[in-house]
Amino acid sequence: MAIEVLIFGAGAVGAFYGSRLATAKNARVSAVCRSNYNAVRTNGFSVTSPKYGTYVWRPSNVFSTPLEARKSGIAWDYIVVSTKALPDVSDDSQLLEGLVGSPTAVVLIQNGLGVEEPYRKRFPHASILSGVTVVSAEQPRSGEIKHSRWTRISVGPYLPNNDAYSLSNENETATSRNLTFVNLLVAGGIQDASAYSHEKLQLVRWHKIAINAAFNPSSVLCGGPSNAVMANDPLFHEFLKGVMEEVLETGPKVIGQPFPSDFASSDLLLRSTQRDPTGGRPSMWADWEQGKILELEVILGNPIRLAQEKGLNMPRLQSLYALARMAQRMRIENSSKSKI
Amino acid sequence: MAIEVLIFGAGAVGAFYGSRLATAKNARVSAVCRSNYNAVRTNGFSVTSPKYGTYVWRPSNVFSTPLEARKSGIAWDYIVVSTKALPDVSDDSQLLEGLVGSPTAVVLIQNGLGVEEPYRKRFPHASILSGVTVVSAEQPRSGEIKHSRWTRISVGPYLPNNDAYSLSNENETATSRNLTFVNLLVAGGIQDASAYSHEKLQLVRWHKIAINAAFNPSSVLCGGPSNAVMANDPLFHEFLKGVMEEVLETGPKVIGQPFPSDFASSDLLLRSTQRDPTGGRPSMWADWEQGKILELEVILGNPIRLAQEKGLNMPRLQSLYALARMAQRMRIENSSKSKI
Structure with missing residues (x-):
């Protein structure tokens, strides 16, 4: 029997991975499309990639809403959530009501910390898989996916209570579904997909926070300097290193495990950014320029709150x-004033 | 013999205090005026104040440059420096070359920390007096001074090496000149002018930094929220308190003395700001809106460096x-690009 996968949030990242999963022999991949529904319904996704070439992916089903996906009656094995994580704006987990059954694993491919909790609370008997990716992809027009660089993706079962003996069966199920999903990615040509343990995946999330928390809000606050400009300014370099160190010291204390020795140090991360010749700016700057709400809660708020639960302070992160948040508030207030 | 006072930097603060000193019986007060030279030369300063009424102050001499003041041949007893302190842009102490003789005390009425050092180095045999004021005054048009609130001013001799026995005579001279200057202010109707010791005056500077460092750069970074908006936002309140506490814990360690018990706590400062109904915004926001260079070095850079000399870190201040600095750099670069 085919493995049924639903992509929820078919933006650049979701559609790119969907298009790769769809090439695996035993997978049927459908998608919920919102703003790009008409384009994808008619023409599918056209993907260009330096690694995978140019091809068209027509999802097995294209749904315009989660309700349509529910009405299809398909029992989903995997629901891949790749929406922006904005818990202060909306709880996207409720959109999956009626789609998550006992065979379902919900795979969250999102930035930040704490993105799993709303799904775990709403679907306590589903497997929650937690994914972190480094991928450069964009959707310049509806249905056109441009993959540029990187395919790394790490996925682990989300098992915050895995010390509880009574949960071990559920944990085994989640771990096994996690492995199946990663194998499906590998079968779809994503060679550097890796299955991680709960703890190691959470450490990956903290490690990525070190980068995102340092560069993303800073660029917004400073009027859009590039990553390389920030990393090459001596005073700013000291600040970035301070933010990164704060995150890299706190994460292992919250998780209860040290970082694996092969995770890059703050110095290595900063050196590679200093040499970046592309002039690239953080994705949060792009969101800010487009007037979108920023992912501040999962990148800054949740790490700070998780640390506070352990009695740890993060003065640099709290400052950012x-x-x-105040910059965003002022912008919303000023824009609503200018509309009156 | 009259006491000869020269106001250098006859903006709102310098001109207001100059106009009060000039009412003391034995004082002759002159002024170096730059942008407002023609207006002041013709009409003097017209001052309005809820406390002192409306009056015109004609300085004993109005000079357009420090060189003119030098050519006057007057031996200055006090040179009051009330320019903006921008050591990263210019060393204003060099403008006083030739004006500072053995009877001269240089009175620095400026915000921030470390403003005295350039003067002490350039004029090692002059008395340096350090002044901090809380005063609300502006110069909406050249020569028109509008005083609104507060007249508090604290002045102390700047004696960073006052443990050295060999300096005791110079210290006595500075302390005596300091007292004379404060008495002159009181004679001019500034009842709450106070003469402080070196250490207590430096603690006043640190205390004021706690407020300025918390509110001023933050408003610039966040798009201009008022002081009350910042103090009333719960998340921002925590940040402001964190900045203030960082300064209030560091200052006494750098100076080697605790704050006097009557200095307001961070909670008290925040509560009074929360209740401020005026919608006032920090002066740094006004500078930013007018495209001026910000006083970042004396309000943020110098406190951080003085702390570092004692092995103390200030992560929140360093972040700000x-x-x-990066926001200012981006703005300068963008504005020069837009001119090309």
Whole structure:
């Protein structure tokens, strides 16, 4: 029997991985499309990639809403959630009501910390898989996916209570579904997909926060400097390293495990950014320029709160959090004033 | 013999205090005026104040440059420096070359920390007096000074090496000149002018930094929220308190003395800001809106460096320093691009 996969949030990242999963022999991949529904319904996704060439992916089903996906009656094995994580704006987990059954694993491919909790609370008997990716992909027009660089993706079962003996069966199920999903990615040509343990995957999330928390809100607050400009300014370099170190020292204390020795140090991360010749700016700057709400809660708010639960303070992150939230508040207030 | 006072930097603050000193019986007060030279030369300063009424102050001499003041041949007893402190842009102490003789005390009425050092180095045998004021005054048009609130001013001799026995005579001279200057202010109707010791005056500077460092760069980074908006936002309140506490814990360690018990706590400062109904925004926001260079070095850079000399870190201040400097750099670069 085919493995049924539903992509929820078919933006660049979701559609790119969907298009790869669809090439695996035993997978049927459908998609919920919102703004790009008409284009994808008619022409599918056309994908260009330096690694995979140019091809068209027509999802097995294209749904315009989660309700349509529910009405299809398909029992989903995997629901891949690749929407932006904005818990302060909406709880996207409720959109999956009626789609998550006992065979379903919900795979969250999102930035930040704490993205799994709303899904775990709403679907306590589903397997929650947690995914972190480094991928450069964009959708310049509806249905056109441009993959540029990187395919790394790490996925692990989300098992925050895995010390509880009574849960071990559920844990085994989640771990096994996790492995199946990663194998499906590999079968779809994503060679550097990796299956991780709960703890190691959470450490990956913290490690990525070190980069995102340092560069993303800073670029917004400073009027859009590029990553390389920020990393090459001596005073700013000291600040970035301070933010990264704060995250890299806190994460292992919250998780209860040290970082694996092969995770890059703050110095290595900063050196590689200093040499970046592309002039690339953080994705949060792009969101800001387009007037979108920023992913501040999962990148700044949740790490700070998880640390506080362990009695740990993060003064640099808290500063960025307060400043970026206020900047966003001022912008919303000023824009609503200018509309009156 | 009259006491000869020269106001250098006759903006709102300098001109207001100059106009009060000039009412003391034995004082002759002159002024170096730059942008407002023609207006002041013709009409003097017209001052309005809820406390002192409306009056015109004609300085004993109005000079357009420090060189003119030098050519006057007057031996200055006090040179009051009330320019903006921008050591990263210019060393204003060099403008006083030739004006500072053995009877001269240089009175620095400026915000921030470390403003005295350039003067002490350039004029090692002059008395340096350090002044901090809380005063609300503006110069909406050249020569028109509008005083609104507060007249508090604290002045102390700047004696960073006052443990050295060999300096005791110079210290006595500075302390005596300091007292004379404060008495002159009181004679001019500034009842709450106070003469402080070196250490207590430096603690006043640190205390004021706690407020300025918290509110000023933050407003610039966040798009201009008022002081009350910042203090009333719960997340931002926590950040402001964190910045203030960082300064209030560091200052006494650098100076080697605790704050006097009557200095307001961070909670008290925040509560009074929360209740401020005026919608006032920090002066740094006004500078930013007018495209001026910000006083970042004396309000953020110098406190951080003085702390580092004692092995103390200020992560929140360093974050604000790096962010605000980068914001200023981006603005300068973008504005020069737009002119090309």
